Amino acid sequence: MPFGPRLSLALALLATTIAPRSLAEPPKAAPPPKEPVELSADQLDIDIAAKRAVLEGHVRLTKGALVVRAPRVEVRYDEVPNVTWAKGAGGVVAEVKGVRAEAPEVEIDLAKQTLALRGGVRLQRGAGWISAEKATIDLVSLKVSLSDVKGALPVPEGAEKK
Template sequence: MSAFRAAFFALFLGVAGPLLAQGQAFGAGSIDPDDPVEVESDSLNVNQSDGTAEFIGNVVIIQGEMRLAAPRVLVVYDDAGERITSMEATGGVTLVSGPDAAEAQTASYSIDSGKVVMTGDVLVTQGQSTLASQTLTVDLGAGTAQMDGRVRTILNPKD
């Protein structure tokens, strides 16, 4: 499970680190990667032949003050079944850290490329400020984020 914890933590950091609105990073609190990761779902299907584990129904993943919710999360392992290569949350994804939140139709994390991609009606809310687009791509290695697809924002300088 330590590989799952690392992948999950990186997914959160990927969204949390680079996004800035009003000079404050997404998720004001700190997360310890050694904190336990709690996963709840209505069911779990493990398929050893294709190296996947699928959490289905009311999936909630919590680490510290970070929370990911989605109807489905698919975890894909390498050919040896020893390490996670990617994770994909689908069906409407919500990521919350403290007062900040990000929503999208899907969120995928490729461990090998170090990229997190949130797609479909992406909305990031930080206090009174919001950012919206169709795609958010975060490069963990470069520490960058890019929003594409008619980016919209409301910035409130008073906050």
């Protein structure tokens, strides 16, 4: 059964902007960008009552500079509907601002603007790489926090002679 119209309608409902923070709540950093969350997949199942959707097969989630690809992603959304949370599993690749991350699992909290990778993470930027058990990336400040870390960072030519 072709699900193009169903998928397009569902993605149009889900691909909305994140709600601005309350004025009473001071932001930790810059306010979250108002870019939409764009989703694509081979299959989409929506539970309207639970405010949850499951995307399967060649899933791609994009929000601004963030791109996440995975075989399966579960998405939660609010009443508007704004996507508020997503969890990808089955071999995840996430890319943001020149950093590529690979992990078995990713959790994205769009209200907090964080990306948490778990289960044996490999981060790569240029020729350098770092592996860790867990990595958390703040999507606003682009600060990365890692645990149980090892890696290799390139040394500029001639730097050893100093």
